[in-house]
Every structure is written in structure tokens, then in C-alpha cells.
Amino acid sequence: MSTDIKHETWSSRWVFILAATGSAVGLGNIWRFPYVTGENGGGAFVLVYLLCVLLVGLPVMICEVMLGKHGRASPINAMKNLAIGAKLSEKWGLVGLLGIVAGFLILSFYSVIAGWSLAYTFYFVTGTMETIGPQSAEVFFNRLTESASAMLVWHSIFLVVTCYMVGRGLKRGLEMTVKSLMPILFLMLFGLVCYSAVVGNFGDALVYLFRPNFSALTGESILIALGQAFFSLSLGMGSLMIYGAYLPKQTPIIRTSAMIGIADTLVALSAGLAIFPIVFAYGLEAGQGPGLVFVTLTVAFGAMPFGQILGTLFFVLLSIAAWTSAISLLEPIVAWMLEGGRLTRVKATLIGGAGAWLLGVFSLLSFNIWGDITIFSKNFFEISEFLSTSIMLPLGGLLIVLFSGWRLKSDTALEWLGIEAKEWKLRAKVLILLVKVVAPLGVAAVLVNSSGLDRIGLKVFSLIF
Ligand code: PHE
Numbered sequence: 001m002s003t004d005i006k007h008e009t010w011s012s013r014w015v016f017i018l019a020a021t022g023s024a025v026g027l028g029n030i031w032r033f034p035y036v037t038g039e040n041g042g043g044a045f046v047l048v049y050l051l052c053v054l055l056v057g058l059p060v061m062i063c064e065v066m067l068g069k070h071g072r073a074s075p076i077n078a079m080k081n082l083a084i085g086a087k088l089s090e091k092w093g094l095v096g097l098l099g100i101v102a103g104f105l106i107l108s109f110y111s112v113i114a115g116w117s118l119a120y121t122f123y124f125v126t127g128t129m130e131t132i133g134p135q136s137a138e139v140f141f142n143r144l145t146e147s148a149s150a151m152l153v154w155h156s157i158f159l160v161v162t163c164y165m166v167g168r169g170l171k172r173g174l175e176m177t178v179k180s181l182m183p184i185l186f187l188m189l190f191g192l193v194c195y196s197a198v199v200g201n202f203g204d205a206l207v208y209l210f211r212p213n214f215s216a217l218t219g220e221s222i223l224i225a226l227g228q229a230f231f232s233l234s235l236g237m238g239s240l241m242i243y244g245a246y247l248p249k250q251t252p253i254i255r256t257s258a259m260i261g262i263a264d265t266l267v268a269l270s271a272g273l274a275i276f277p278i279v280f281a282y283g284l285e286a287g288q289g290p291g292l293v294f295v296t297l298t299v300a301f302g303a304m305p306f307g308q309i310l311g312t313l314f315f316v317l318l319s320i321a322a323w324t325s326a327i328s329l330l331e332p333i334v335a336w337m338l339e340g341g342r343l344t345r346v347k348a349t350l351i352g353g354a355g356a357w358l359l360g361v362f363s364l365l366s367f368n369i370w371g372d373i374t375i376f377s378k379n380f381f382e383i384s385e386f387l388s389t390s391i392m393l394p395l396g397g398l399l400i401v402l403f404s405g406w407r408l409k410s411d412t413a414l415e416w417l418g419i420e421a422k423e424w425k426l427r428a429k430v431l432i433l434l435v436k437v438v439a440p441l442g443v444a445a446v447l448v449n450s451s452g453l454d455r456i457g458l459k460v461f462s463l464i465f
Contacts, residue, residue, distance in 0.1 A: 005339050007072065008170040013251045015175055016243060017259055020065075022178040022324030023239050024264035025185070027113055028232040030318050033268040034275045035292035036228055041216025042208045042286075046269070048222050052229040053265055056442040059434040060235045060397045061257045062417070063404035068244025069253065070416050074336035075099045075238030078245060079403075088407055095399045099238030100333050102392035104352070105384045106237070107329040108359035111162070112381070114322035115154030115364075116294060117315050119144055124301070124311040132302035134284075137295045151364040156357065158319075162326040163353035166334055167346045170246060174327055181320045188317045189267065192274040195310065200277025208286065209272050223449045226442055231389055233264055236397030239328040242335050253417050254431075274314075278304070293318070330356070359384065390450035398443040405436040 010016045037045050071078020075096030083092035123129050123140075132140065144150055165177045196202060234240055244253075275297055279286055282300045286292075301311035330352050337348035362370070366379035373379060378386060404413055410432060419428050448454050 005341060007246055007335065007338075009246050009248050011171065011175060013248060013256060015179065016247055016251065017256060017263075018182050019174060019178045019324075019328070020234075020240055020243050020256075020260045021263045021267075022182050022185075023234045023243065023328035024232060024260060024325075025267045026232075026234075026321045026325030027110065027117075027318070028228070028325075029264065029268040030271040030321055031113070031117075031290075031293050033228065033232065034272045035287075035289055036224060037209070037272060038276075038286040038292060039289060040221040040224060041213055043210050044212040044214045044217040045221055045225060046209055046272075047212050048217065049225040049229060049268075050265065052222075052226045052442070053233065053261055055434060056226060056439045057229040057233045057235060058257060058261050059431065059439040060230075060401055060443070061233055061240060061261060062254055062431070063400050063435060064235060064238075064240045064397075065244035065247075065253050065257055066413070066416050067400065067404065068238075068241035069247045069251070071241070072245045074245070074339055075241045075332050076336050077339055078241060083403075083407075086408055086412070092399075092403060092407075095396060095403065096238055096241070096332075096336075098392055098399075099236065099241070099396045100336060102237040102388045102396060103239060103329045103332050104356055105359065105388040105392070107162075107326060107356040109363040109381055109384050110322065110326060110329065111158045111356065111360045112151060112155050112364045114158045114319060114326065115151055116144060117318040117322060118154045118158055119150065120294065120298070121312060121315040121319055124308055124315060127308060129298060129302055129311055130308055132298060134295075134299050137299045137302070138291070140298075141291060141294050145367040148365055148368050151367065152361065155360050155364055158322070158326070159353055159357050159360065162323060162330060163349050165323070165327050166330045166353075167349040169345055174331065177327060178324055181324055185317060185320050185324070188313055188320075189270050189274065192310070192314060192317070193270050196274050196277040199281065199304065201280040202273075202277045204280040205273060205276035208276055208280070209269065220449075223446050226446045227390065227394070227450060230393050230397060230443075230446070232268060233261060234325070234328060236393035236395070236400065237329075237388075238332040238396070242332045243328065245335075254419075386450075391447070394443050394447040394450065398440060398447060401435055401439045401443065405432070405440070 010019065067082060068078055071082045073081060076093050077096070079096040080090045080093030083090055165173050167173060168176070196205070230236060275292070276286060278300045279292075279296055282303060284296045284299060288296050297314070298311065301307040301314070304310065330349065333352045334345065334348045337343050337351065338345060343351070363381040363384055366373070366381040371379060375383060414428055
């Protein structure tokens with residue numbers, strides 16, 4: 001495969017920060033983080049989550065961006081070139097392949113959930129959701145997921161727009177998208193938090209999110225926090241690697257990664273501060289699971305003054321967040337096809353988009369017609385989600401830190417990061433410790449737990465002894 005093709009670069013480091021933050025901020029922050037926090041008891045979980053971001057997420061992110069910036073190609077070719085350059089096996093390219101497959105799978109079901117968000121935007125705009133009560137909100141959500149045709153429409157719209165954004169190229173597509181949508185996203189979120197602070201039960205939400213209650217914390221929830229940090233920061237699958245490949249040469253990687261990590265975390269916390277005050281003010285249940293946004297919050301919007309406008313704003317916000325992530329899921333595979341030298345960007349985008357669309361159709365059918373078709377009691381949607389987020393992301397992340405920490409020479413890696421041997425002594429040591437030891441152990445723990453290997457291991461153990 002030829003990798004002679006030269007990719008474009010971002011107009012500036014700030015655009016990269018915006019794009020990478022756009023990738024990180026998505027359904028994971030606004031839909032998943034609040035409900036996972038709710039299910040795991042609030043404050044203590046948030047604290048553990050912050051530690052996971054700092055000790056594991058950031059080191060992985062730094063490595064991933066660094067590899068992209070120096071490989072200057074799609075994850076497959078970047079890893080291959082770097083490995084060859086370091087006199088290692090070209091098989092390291094498989095890490096990139098793993099990432100590309102994961103991104104493709106994630107995009108397929110991500111688009112289905114983002115489609116719900118589009119559907120809800122439409123329902124709010126058209127006034128269907130006015131004065132919706134708890135029971136009807138549940139019925140309403142079920143009616144959407146039981147209708148294959150409705151989901152198909154929204155899933156298709158979401159992907160067509162995603163392809164349009166990616167198909168236009170780096171500057172006219174991805175850059176334009178994040179430059180115009182990210183400021184709107186931040187403004188809307190800020191507005192919603194302010195509104196919640198005034199109208200909702202802000203005090204209770206603050207206590208809930210920030211007062212640690214360690215009795216609610218289990219070993220399992222620590223691993224959930226780590227998995228959530230991984231997904232939320234877009235790690236382990238090459239999105240940040242390909243975005244890093246488009247970086248201008250002089251960008252400081254560590255500081256830039258830290259900004260992305262902080263922005264992503266602030267958005268997740270703000271989403272909690274927008275949602276929980278309303279949930280508490282209306283006496284609703286915080287730990288209700290995936291329906292938190294689509295059912296619980298909708299009930300509150302139905303009951304509150306200006307609920308229709310706020311509901312619309314909220315679901316537009318969620319859809320924008322999903323789009324700026326979806327483009328980063330599609331870009332690695334498109335970049336890789338471009339490097340083959342035979343396809344134009346538009347064709348590569350269409351092929352990638354069509355594949356994700358088809359897999360997405362299988363996923364959406366598993367909410368209704370194909371609901372009973374299961375393997376190991378998981379339907380197609382659950383299998384895609386499990387394989388990509390619980391196995392492939394942590395595995396990709398693990399290989400990325402192992403490559404950077406153990407296969408590359410420390411001096412080379414530090415030089416790539418722009419760290420001068422003298423001036424950074426202590427910080428370099430801390431970073432090396434995190435990349436070589438802490439991050440791999442943390443990610444390996446998630447992998448073992450989420451793949452079920454630990455349970456299998458325990459069974460074998462108990463059979464033998
Ligand atoms: N980080 C995105 C979110 O929080 C999801 C994502 C994962 C995007 C991996 C790109 C790569 O929703």
C-alpha cells in the first residue's frame with residue numbers, strides 16, 4: 001500500500017484542539033456519563049472517573065497523538081511506518097487496523113443512538129412532546145425503538161450528513177464543521193446549566209455529583225469509570241491518531257492533550273449539572289439507566305415552563321455533539337482508503353459511510369424485528385457495542401501505550417514529545433512511569449474485566465482447586 005500521499009494539515013493548533021474536543025465530546029459525555037454516574041452512586045464515581053482520566057486517559061492520549069503526529073498517516077500506515085523506522089515488525093500496523101475496525105463498528109451503532117436524538121429534536125420542535133407524563137414518555141420511547149422504519153430514517157439522515165462533512169475534506173469539511181458547531185455546543189450547554197441552576201434543584205445536584213459516598217463504590221464501578229474515560233476521550237481507535245497526523249509540526253503535544261482532556265471532562269460534568277437539577281426538581285429517579293435522557297429528562301421538559309424550547313435545545317446539543325464525534329470515527333478509514341491511491345475522498349467516504357449504514361441497519365433491527373436473534377444472549381447491537389468498546393478500544397489503547405512505552409526508546413519518545421532531557425527531568429519521569437506502568441495496568445484491568453476473562457479465569461481456578 002502506498003503512503004506517499006500527503007495529507008492536509010489543520011489551519012492551526014487551535015482548530016486541532018477544537019476538532020479533538022469535538023471528537024471527545026459526544027453521546028459519551030451527555031447521554032452516557034450522567035446515567036452511568038447515576039447508576040454508580042454519584043460523587044465517589046465522579047472522583048474515580050477524574051483519577052482515571054488523569055492517570056490513564058491522558059497518558060494514552062498523549063501517546064496516541066504523538067504516534068499520529070510522527071507517523072503522519074492513517075492509523076494503519078502510521079503504525080507500520082513508525083515500527084519500520086524503529087526497526088520493529090511491521091505487524092504493528094495491525095494496531096491501526098484494529099482501531100479502524102473499531103471505529104467503523106462504533107460509528108454504525110453510534111449513528112442509531114444519534115438518530116434517536118434527531119428524532120427527539122423533531123418531536124420537540126413540532127410540539128409532540130408538550131406535557132408528556134412519565135408513562136407516556138416511556139411508551140413514546142418504546143414506540144420509537146420498536147419502529148424499524150422510523151429508526152431507519154433518522155439513522156440514515158445522521159449518516160448522510162456525517163458523510164457530507166467528511167467528504168468535503170479536512171479544511172472545507174471537518175474544520176468548517178467543528179469551527180461552526182463547537183461554539184454553538186458550548187454556548188447551549190452553558191445556557192442549559194444556567195437555566196438548571198435557576199429553575200432546578202442545583203444544590204442537590206451539586207451534592208449528588210461532588211460529595212463522595214464511598215459505600216456506593218465497588219471494584220466494578222472503578223472499572224466502569226476507566227472504560228467510560230476511554231470511550232469519552234475517544235481513545236484506542238485511531239481518531240486522535242489521524243487528527244494528530246494533520247497537526248502542524250511545532251505543536252506541543254502534552255499541553256494540547258491536557259486541554260482536550262480538561263475540556264472533555266468539563267463538558268461531562270456540565271452535562272450532569274444541566275440534567276440532574278431538573279431531574280431532582282421534578283422528583284424523578286437519577287439512577288434510571290440509558291433512559292435518563294430520553295425518558296426521565298423528557299418528562300421534566302414536558303412539565304416545565306418553556307419546556308418545548310429547552311427540550312429542542314437539549315436534543316440539538318446532543319445531536320451536534322454526536323456529529324462532531326462521528327466525523328472522527330469515519331475519518332481514519334477514509335484516510336486509509338485515500339492512501340491506497342485509487343479512490344477520491346468522496347468515493348472513500350461513500351464506501352465507508354455505506355458500510356457503517358448497513359451495519360447500523362442490523363443494529364437498529366435488533367431493537368425490534370431481530371430482537372430475538374442473539375449469540376451468547378446478546379443481539380447484534382449489543383455485540384457491536386461490546387466488541388468495539390469493551391474489547392477493541394482497551395486492546396488498541398493497551399498496544400498503543402506498550403508500543404510507546406516499551407518498544408520505542410524513551411529518548412526517541414521524549415524527543416517526539418518535545419521534551420528536552422534537562423529541563424523536564426521530573427515531569428519526564430512521571431510521564432514515563434504513567435506510560436510504562438500505570439496506564440498499561442489500568443487498561444489491562446479494564447480489558448480483562450470487560451471481556452469476561454476474569455470470570456472465566458475464576459471458574460477455571462475454582463475447577464482446578
Ligand atoms: N468520545 C465520543 C463520545 O464521548 C465517542 C468516540 C469514541 C468518538 C471513540 C471517537 C472515537 O461520545
